[in-house]
Amino acid sequence: MKKWIPIATGLLAGFMTAAISFADFSNHSNTVAANSDTKSNAEKVYVPFGQKDEYYLFASGGHSGQMFIYGVPSMREIRTIPVFSPDPATGYGFDSESKKMLGGYTWGDLHHPALSETNGDYNGKFMFATDVGNSRAAVVDLKTFTTKDIIKIPNTSGPHCAAFVTQNTEYMFLPTRFATPLGQKYEPLDQYSKKYRGVMSAVTFDEKKEKLHIAYQVALPPWSYDLSDAGKKSSGDWAVMTTYNTEEATSTLEINASQADRDYIVLFNWKQLAQMVKDGKYENVGGQKMIFPEKEKGAIYLIPVAKSPHGVDVTPDGKRFIAAGKLAPTMTVFSFAKAFKAIENKDFAGERNGIPVLQYKSVMEREVNPENALGPLHTQFDDKGMAYTTMFISSEIVKWNPNTGETLDRVPVQYSPGHSVAAEGDTVAPDGKYLVALNKLSKDSYLSVGPSHPESMQLIDLSGKKMKVIQSVPANPEPHYAQMIKADKIKTINVYPKDPNNPDAVYKQKDTRIVRKGNEVHVYGIAMRSRFIFDHSAKRPDSVEVNQGDKVFFHLTNIDFDEDITHGFAINNYNLNMEVQPGQTNTIEFTADKAGTYPIYCTNFCSALHQEMTGYLLVKPK
């Protein structure tokens, strides 16, 4: 572990101390819990058949590009929602619509999911996410748990510091982790401070059309923007984000971006930014409206913070925000009211890159320093407004009172928590009850699966006097952040309703048909338990013959309007598979470039005669 902080030898000594007190602490915690709690950990997390979990957990899937859905408290993974990467299991990226949406990308890096909000509370309608790998943003409809729109964000490189939504989902902001020249043009790194920029995009969402749209962008200094949060209530027009590498180092950031004692919190007023756009105070860059803060002042400010901070989190009452240097032993509580006053009074400590810097002391309310805690990354809140901060280096969760700075409780987690998520823990009304630590390392926690270990999530019970880890589960790569929403807020549909306006849909056997237009073959077919019907009038209704080189479209409607009766559609040796959920119509298109005889089959077990749900694609040689 020594290798982790090669530049911070002072901290290393601190860590060694922490490790010792940590072991003591662990014993203490277990004893107290055993005495005070009659229900076993096992019983607390067990959800017997016939009952359901109380919360949905939406975990980012990191470099898988997908989103993972768990139930809490059982911590069972219910589903993977494919978002930024293809998903062979569901045909996502294979059927025409999702293939077009993915636009040829085969990989994504999904960070920091964000649920849609009304008055600062989750409304259960949509989930937003961003792709650090290929600079995209997406929206998932929670009626169907499917991705509805993906947009590519020009001028930017890796919107890691996202997604976060304002309290009525007016905007989702996407600041970037990497600085590049605008439009990612080629520029030598010697030109870094002059020519490179971090860019924040303001994205709006049309709920009716289910479409994302870039409203404007802001050309921030060439720093890394790490995490962010929107204000709430009295701070609702504002948002905050953390920065690192304000040193503007261009190599070996491990050392060179950890030189300055302080980096910055960026504080901005999004209503004023919108007004600037309205007033034409922007330049057109690559088709986007770009605000340059060094030219257009009055909406963006900097607040010094302990170096290289990770998370910044607004308290449920909207009055404070909390951030900390990630190598530091200290959390810092800042006051929005103080910041607003400092802005009003122009209480500035000069400018940095043309942006006013507020005085640290004028905005800071309190520094909180739990003994031997190290590496504070991210903070969540409970129903009493108490804060829970993950300590990456000392591998623990610290509970503390943001009003007084008092440390209330600590619990070790295994190992190296990045974020944590409490039940509705970043809304105006957290639930308390549960916190999940999202741990980066699992080491020896589970049966070994070779050199590559899973990540780990640990469920912590917040209902007793002391926090208690009650369950540990391995996680696929890699939960960076998650949000936990009360289950009854989400209203799914069980079956897709008939769509009389869909020209590709066929609901009656007699309407199935094969239509040829030049070298295009359109099959309007149905899937039902347990057969395909592509043309009811054919000798073999479940076979299709085309000519080599034809462009073939299978439009397939699942006419089993019954819960959980999904059909698949695969063509053997043609590398094709898609899913048609109950009531849904889906299209798969391909060029029949290989002559021969290719079985068609249902890939989604649908009945006792599922194995018989087959047909043939015959491709006549040229």
Place this chain on the structure above:
Amino acid sequence: MKKWIPIATGLLAGFMTAAISFADFSNHSNTVAANSDTKSNAEKVYVPFGQKDEYYLFASGGHSGQMFIYGVPSMREIRTIPVFSPDPATGYGFDSESKKMLGGYTWGDLHHPALSETNGDYNGKFMFATDVGNSRAAVVDLKTFTTKDIIKIPNTSGPHCAAFVTQNTEYMFLPTRFATPLGQKYEPLDQYSKKYRGVMSAVTFDEKKEKLHIAYQVALPPWSYDLSDAGKKSSGDWAVMTTYNTEEATSTLEINASQADRDYIVLFNWKQLAQMVKDGKYENVGGQKMIFPEKEKGAIYLIPVAKSPHGVDVTPDGKRFIAAGKLAPTMTVFSFAKAFKAIENKDFAGERNGIPVLQYKSVMEREVNPENALGPLHTQFDDKGMAYTTMFISSEIVKWNPNTGETLDRVPVQYSPGHSVAAEGDTVAPDGKYLVALNKLSKDSYLSVGPSHPESMQLIDLSGKKMKVIQSVPANPEPHYAQMIKADKIKTINVYPKDPNNPDAVYKQKDTRIVRKGNEVHVYGIAMRSRFIFDHSAKRPDSVEVNQGDKVFFHLTNIDFDEDITHGFAINNYNLNMEVQPGQTNTIEFTADKAGTYPIYCTNFCSALHQEMTGYLLVKPK
């Protein structure tokens, strides 16, 4: 549910009765269990932190193309092993080696995993699997839980009836689910009985080279081959597989392949097949040695069985095999000794497609008919030799004695189990203890995730007097079969050892370098906490400049020889990501066709300064 068996009205009435007695049975079962068992279900499945699961469960991932690894009894998913589909999370299909192995396929349909065996017992070394979607076979090394070889199987279409290995892993057999003309050539379906064939491939495995090889193939009749099992002990030279569509129907199999009262079990002697190959009794078909059983007799026989059977399973003592029509109410126990005697006596009921048919009555030992049980699919065994059969239609597991036919116990599962898997339940020495039902439908079992529901696995405790379902977990699509192996049989490595013979590996900073050969750029770099070093002598060791159009190779070695310290390597907006596990060297290659400035970053959280582990790829415009 009525729609499921449209052709079997008699069975439907049976099902209605089954549903009634089923409810009674369920209540009865719960009462007994509650009286006889002091440990709660929750306690039975809970594995506290610091302890580990007792078994690994290897579940096929069906149309995801992957394999899912769970711990038992906790039923926590530990890992996904990418096999037949790309996996953005680990870079499988992105790095040069795995990309070549996948050969351009972006989808697979993984069925029926098979662990390597010694003397009919799992030896914990390798896992085999087949791809129904694109007709491939693969092997996974259980030291690293990574796929080591994939081969394409020519002449065949969908090796569903696989993989199963002989008792010392001499062969893995791959019979196909779909009949096509040999080589999948174009032939009208009117020629089906004449020109189409089902093909079984015999595949060998070179453990040292970790390579699969097709030894020979057998041109079986144009039927569907569904499931299979190798003999054990006295039946060790033999194997059995089920068939359906012996009607040779070419359309709407749901009806047309359910006409004949009986289909067949194929019984074959693989030592005799090997001898035939040795004796040159084969034809060369598309580069493969193909045995035609109607010409070369003496190794393959047919045994009539109730129509459309799914599973066929050999008892642990190797004396019997069990199969059943999947729409039937009856399991049939066959005797190997009787079959061998019938073969010796040429006790045939004629031939079918040139293959001798044994008399059903001469081979059948017993028909077992638990009251109102419907849809027997697949059977597993416990340490006492007792059988557990999944009933797809009546949604239950039936425990019965294959020696007497006595029904011993029944337990409902939710819903529609396909296979089940017992602890080492298909070896010569099952463990008893646990059975997992792999259920096709979950319906209302978990929090809803929209019209597409997860599958479901249920853990059944076999240790008490009565079977008891003690846990239900959702599963990603789609566990067809699984194998459960005692955890201590698998010996993983934690870190890849240094490989002095790998020309791409670099273990010392001073050996990092960038080598240009014409328009090829080879980067020999290292990844370590928390920086990239591509060329230690450069001004910026973590940046690489190339010319637009260059072919770029990043050879990257992870020199953190520490458990669980995996690094990722992504290039922003270049749609590239790979993983380098501790000690591993991996290569990613691409053409730098886009000019510009592209951040490089580590995707696998590796230390407190992971966010700083970045660099740049600069692509100079032409």
